[in-house]
Amino acid sequence: MQAPRTTYHHGDLKQTLVSEGLRLVEAEGARHLSLKALAARCGVSTPALYHHFKNKEELYEALAVQALAQFEGALAPSLRRDDGFSLEAFSHAYVTFATERPELYDLVFGKTTWRSPRGEVHRRARRSFRTFVERLEEEKARGRVPASEDALRVAQVTWATLHGLCRMHEDGLAFSREAVIDVARYAARLVSRATSPVNTSR
Secondary structure, three states: OOOOOOOOOOOOHHHHHHHHHHHHHHHHOHHHOOHHHHHHHHOOOHHHHOOOOOOHHHHHHHHHHHHHHHHHHHHHHHHOOOOOOOHHHHHHHHHHHHHHOHHHHHHHHOHHHHOOOOOHHHHHHHHHHHHHHHHHHHHHHOOOOOOOOOHHHHHHHHHHHHHHHHHHHHOOOOOOHHHHHHHHHHHHHHHHHHOOHHHHOO
16 A cells, blocks of 8 residues: 655645545445545545545545546547547447446446436536537538437437446446457447448438
């Protein structure tokens, strides 16, 4: 375990708590997250944490927001491709993050976070999904997806498929990590073919 920090530059303790909190979650899982454990990891007293987070729920929210930012960063290259959007590249980026960093993925999209869907992480997660929808709408405008297709529904089908695959893998129901990546790639090809201008022309 990393040696605890005992000194901080003025004003950076909150960011340190978030950074170390994410490391703690990845190492031991969100179920082991506590203000006391995080304080010990950072080498500060538990009361010091209450200057930045009034309770565990507020800390959890801050960690989930940061984890979501990392998830968005992993997806960003596939959404910004100048040579056209690749659903396969997006799907690969999605399941790679979720299977390589399952604790962070669960922190963002697990039932604990979404039991009461409100707050910054929920607003940002919905905005992240909307970015995906808007990218598909751009593809429609360029003629790469037929005008008859509903970009929102295509996005929902894709996201639900990828999330389901990742949850099945994490819950131990089926699929090795390699199989998840392969199935996600196959699913992306199916959706891409089903929504291609050639296949949907009528």
